[in-house]
Amino acid sequence: MEEGWNARYELGIEALDAEHRRLFDLIRQVETMAEGENGGSALLSALREFIEFVEFHFEAEERLMEEHDFSTAGLHRQAHRRLLEDLREFSRQVSRGPAAGARASTGDFLRKWLSEHVSHGDAMLARHLKSKGY
Numbered sequence: 001m002e003e004g005w006n007a008r009y010e011l012g013i014e015a016l017d018a019e020h021r022r023l024f025d026l027i028r029q030v031e032t033m034a035e036g037e038n039g040g041s042a043l044l045s046a047l048r049e050f051i052e053f054v055e056f057h058f059e060a061e062e063r064l065m066e067e068h069d070f071s072t073a074g075l076h077r078q079a080h081r082r083l084l085e086d087l088r089e090f091s092r093q094v095s096r097g098p099a100a101g102a103r104a105s106t107g108d109f110l111r112k113w114l115s116e117h118v119s120h121g122d123a124m125l126a127r128h129l130k131s132k133g134y
């Protein structure tokens with residue numbers, strides 16, 4: 001199953017949407033490396049690039065939450081911490097020498113990981129920002 005950016009992930013906040021789009025693009029890149037014959041190092045460096053952009057993106061969202069008095073900012077921040085832990089754990093598993101089956105599901109795992117947070121936590125944040133006239 002291959003599915004990238006999709007209109008249903010559009011939140012109407014340009015800064016967030018652009019970064020989410022980039023995250024979906026980076027997942028596709030990870031997936032290509034996972035499916036290819038590039039060996040583990042290409043996959044790991046694509047994963048690292050993805051994780052770095054996730055960190056950047058989470059920090060940007062957290063700044064927006066602070067600047068616009070988002071009442072559930074604490075919960076959202078916790079969700080980000082958990083998501084990053086899951087991501088790092090996933091990356092550790094891959095680095096231990098993934099079986100072909102695990103590699104094949106990399107893209108699906110990351111898309112599910114990202115789309116659930118975008119559709120729930122980030123959608124709430126976007127509604128709040130719009131209500132503040134952002």
Ligand SMILES: [Fe+2]
Nearest residue numbers: 061117121122
């Ligand atoms: Fe978020």
Ligand SMILES: [Fe+2]
Nearest residue numbers: 057061118122
């Ligand atoms: Fe986000």
